[in-house]
Each structure stands twice: as structure tokens, then as C-alpha cells.
Amino acid sequence: MAHTYNPYENMLAVLEEAAGKLGLCRNDYVALRTAEREMIVSVPVVMDDGRTEVFQGYRVQHCSTRGPYKGGVRFHPDADLDEVKALAAWMTWKCAVVNIPYGGAKGGIRVDPSKLSINELTRMTKRYVAQILPLIGPEQDIPAPDLNTDGQVMAWMMDAYSMLKGYSVPAVVTGKPLEIGGSLGRMEATGRGATMTLLSYLDKVGKKGPGMTVAVQGFGNVGGTGAKLLAEAGFKVVAINDVDGTLYNPGGIDVHRALDFAHTHGKTLKNYEEPGAKRISAKEFWALPVDILFPAAMENQINEDNAPAIKAGIILEGANGPTTVEADAILNAKGVAIIPDILANAGGVVVSYFEWVQNLEAFTWEEDEVNHKLAQIMEKAFAEVWRVSTEKKVPLRMAAYMVALDRVVKARKLRGIFP
Numbered sequence: 001m002a003h004t005y006n007p008y009e010n011m012l013a014v015l016e017e018a019a020g021k022l023g024l025c026r027n028d029y030v031a032l033r034t035a036e037r038e039m040i041v042s043v044p045v046v047m048d049d050g051r052t053e054v055f056q057g058y059r060v061q062h063c064s065t066r067g068p069y070k071g072g073v074r075f076h077p078d079a080d081l082d083e084v085k086a087l088a089a090w091m092t093w094k095c096a097v098v099n100i101p102y103g104g105a106k107g108g109i110r111v112d113p114s115k116l117s118i119n120e121l122t123r124m125t126k127r128y129v130a131q132i133l134p135l136i137g138p139e140q141d142i143p144a145p146d147l148n149t150d151g152q153v154m155a156w157m158m159d160a161y162s163m164l165k166g167y168s169v170p171a172v173v174t175g176k177p178l179e180i181g182g183s184l185g186r187m188e189a190t191g192r193g194a195t196m197t198l199l200s201y202l203d204k205v206g207k208k209g210p211g212m213t214v215a216v217q218g219f220g221n222v223g224g225t226g227a228k229l230l231a232e233a234g235f236k237v238v239a240i241n242d243v244d245g246t247l248y249n250p251g252g253i254d255v256h257r258a259l260d261f262a263h264t265h266g267k268t269l270k271n272y273e274e275p276g277a278k279r280i281s282a283k284e285f286w287a288l289p290v291d292i293l294f295p296a297a298m299e300n301q302i303n304e305d306n307a308p309a310i311k312a313g314i315i316l317e318g319a320n321g322p323t324t325v326e327a328d329a330i331l332n333a334k335g336v337a338i339i340p341d342i343l344a345n346a347g348g349v350v351v352s353y354f355e356w357v358q359n360l361e362a363f364t365w366e367e368d369e370v371n372h373k374l375a376q377i378m379e380k381a382f383a384e385v386w387r388v389s390t391e392k393k394v395p396l397r398m399a400a401y402m403v404a405l406d407r408v409v410k411a412r413k414l415r416g417i418f419p
């Protein structure tokens with residue numbers, strides 16, 4: 001039976017449990033159940049054939065208690081307000097868990113970008129910026145790439161914002177190309193942070209990474225880069241599932257070759273082949289006998305339909321919200337360790353923060369410095385989540401929420417409720 005999952009309800013369920021475990025009273029966190037602002041915009045675009053198409057766009061600002069709003073923009077046919085609201089709230093928790101001075105936001109356009117020409121995409125992106133202009137800015141709300149958006153889209157966003165302001169404002173978005181103020185290390189940051197966090201976890205439980213097998217869902221910025229870095233760290237990537245199917249090679253996929261293929265074939269592995277690899281179904285993918293599952297595509301991918309069949313002992317959440325509340329309970333009962341999204345994929349926003357700092361300073365850092373500072377932040381965040389998890393005897397996800405919520409609530413108490 002097909003289920004529908006509401007990611008916002010998913011987020012609220014975990015928030016409520018974390019608030020209960022922290023012993024918070026309702027007044028402490030009730031305002032965090034709703035976003036501070038939700039904007040729905042209409043984005044009209046003149047298509048190449050002269051027709052006018054109107055797309056729906058969103059920008060949701062969940063919480064600004066700890067700093068300016070921060071969060072990506074996705075282009076996806078299923079994007080809707082509840083999804084963007086959940087993603088915005090997850091950004092609040094993510095920035096709090098790694099302790100960077102931001103609140104949470106997210107944006108999106110309900111569109112299948114693969115159906116638009118490059119000129120249509122440019123016009124749509126720039127019009128979206130014009131529509132959300134009153135909400136964004138380097139001191140206000142700083143967008144970044146997410147599903148189906150990349151450095152090029154950020155360059156168009158930065159250009160539109162700058163043109164409308166009348167001067168160049170690199171710090172309005174992060175994840176930009178290097179040529180216009182991007183940071184070294186940003187492209188790989190989410191995958192790098194996930195790899196670092198996995199290694200920290202393995203170290204705590206006395207396991208060694210090299211030789212462990214990994215199945216990856218999603219082969220874009222997070223999944224593709226993550227797979228490459230995991231392979232470079234000695235893990236054996238044996239399966240990749242993307243929007244066009246699943247490839248399984250028990251001997252280990254040649255990740256660099258697969259990445260080269262995806263980069264030159266419309267970002268998909270649809271026609272990719274290599275010796276020893278075969279095609280399997282999505283159902284078989286989730287039940288593979290691997291050590292680690294690395295979901296890095298979309299939310300709600302691990303749910304009560306496939307969770308019972310999962311054999312992996314560790315789930316490293318590269319995507320935001322890949323595991324439903326129901327699946328979480330099933331996996332916890334089976335003893336599967338879940339390294340939660342708000343910690344595991346936070347490397348991206350950490351290096352986005354570094355990019356913003358560099359833009360504001362008008363000064364660039366070497367890649368070694370970026371990676372070193374990223375490692376410091378990720379290690380500290382993992383150590384804190386691990387401490388709470390062991391002291392309070394809660395799974396890592398609950399521990400991460402408790403760390404994050406505690407920080408946000410303390411900051412709110414210091415500021416008080418305006419007026």
C-alpha cells in the first residue's frame with residue numbers, strides 16, 4: 001500500500017519528543033512549532049516558445065533566534081509548502097547542533113527543471129529572486145544549493161539580487177562558483193562532513209571503516225561526492241540508486257568512473273555499465289547485505305515499507321529527512337545506528353557559513369584551512385551528540401535534537417519574546 005508522509009509532521013513528532021526529554025514546558029518551545037514567516041510566490045516565466053508558464057515558489061523562515069536565516073533552495077516537481085516548512089525547521093536544528101550563528105530557512109520552486117531550457121531556468125531563477133527579494137539578504141536570509149540547484153543557479157541568484165540592489169552582493173547566497181566569491185571546499189563539504197561524522201562514530205564503537213560496504217541513494221552533490229570521499233577513505237561502495245535506477249556491484253563500484261559518467265551524461269547513471277555490475281530493483285537495494293546505507297536523495301525514502309527488510313547496521317543520513325518516524329522506530333528496535341541528517345549532512349552549511357564569512361571579510365581562505373575548521377566543528381558537534389546519547393541513553397537522532405533544541409531555547413530565553 002502506498003503511504004503519504006508529511007515531513008513537517010515528522011519534524012514535529014521528533015521535536016515534541018526532544019522537548020519532553022529535555023523537560024521543557026510548553027512556553028519554552030511552542031513558537032518553534034511554527035515558522036516565523038512563510039511566503040508563497042508566483043513565478044511567471046516566458047518560455048522559449050513564447051508561452052507564459054507560472055510556477056509556484058516558496059521561502060519559509062523558521063527561526064532567527066540564533067542569527068540570520070540560512071537554507072537551500074530546491075527545484076522539484078513535488079516541492080510544496082509542508083516540505084519546505086520541514087526543511088526550514090531542520091535547518092534551524094542543524095545550525096544549532098553544529099553551533100554556527102544562523103537560524104533556519106528553506107526555499108523551493110515546484111518545477112521539473114529537466115524540462116526547462118537553460119534560458120528558461122535562468123529567467124525562472126531570477127524572477128524567483130525578485131519575488132522573494134524583501135526576505136533575503138546577507139544579514140537577513142542567505143540561500144544555498146539543494147536538490148536540483150547548483151553553483152550556476154546560485155550565480156544567477158547572486159546576479160539578480162545584485163542587479164536589483166544596484167551593487168554586487170556576493171554574501172547573499174552561498175555555494176557559489178569560486179569565480180564570484182565561492183569558497184574552496186564548499187562543493188565537497190556535505191559529503192566530507194558526512195564522512196568525518198561516520199569515522200567519528202566508528203571510532204567510538206571501536207570499528208574500522210576500510211573494507212566496510214556502503215550502498216548510496218542519490219548520486220548528486222551529496223551522494224556522488226560522499227561516495228567518492230567514502231571510497232577514498234577505504235569504504236567499498238557496492239550500490240548506487242539514483243532517480244533512474246540501481247546499480248549493484250558486490251566487488252565494489254568504480255566511483256570515480258561512475259562520477260565521470262554522470263557528469264558527462266546529464267547527471268544520471270541511466271546507461272552506465274561496468275564489469276561485475278548489474279541492475280537491481282529499488283526494493284532489492286534497500287535490503288542489500290551492506291554495512292552502511294547512505295541515503296542522499298530525498299525525504300521519506302526509508303519508511304515502514306522498506307525498513308523491516310534493511311540489513312545494514314548503520315544509516316548515514318546524507319539527505320534531509322530520509323527516514324520517517326515509523327521507520328525510525330523499526331530501525332531503533334532492530335539496533336540499527338542512525339547518524340541523523342541534522343548532524344551527518346551539516347558539513348554543507350558549515351562551509352556555507354565559512355563562505356559567507358569570507359565574503360563579508362572580502363578575504364579568501366586556503367582549502368586546507370576550510371577543511372581543518374570544518375573538521376573541528378564536525379568533531380565537536382559529534383562529541384556533544386555522542387555525550388548526550390550515552391548519558392541520556394537515547395538514539396543519536398534524539399540526542400542531536402536535544403542538543404539543538406536546548407541551544408535554541410536558551411537563546412530564546414535570553415532574548416525574550418518581542419515586544
Ligand code: NAD
Nearest residue numbers: 146147148190218219220221222242243297319320345348
Ligand atoms: P542533487 O540534485 O545534487 O542530487 C540528487 C540525487 O538524488 C540525484 O542523483 C538524483 O538522481 C537522486 N534522486 C532524486 N530523487 C530520487 C529518488 N526518488 N530515488 C532515487 N534517487 C533520487 O541534490 P543534493 O544537493 O545532493 O541533495 C540531496 C539531499 O541532500 C537532499 O535531501 C538535500 O536536501 C540534502 N542536502 C544537500 C546539501 C547540499 O549541500 N547540497 C546539504 C545538506 C543536505
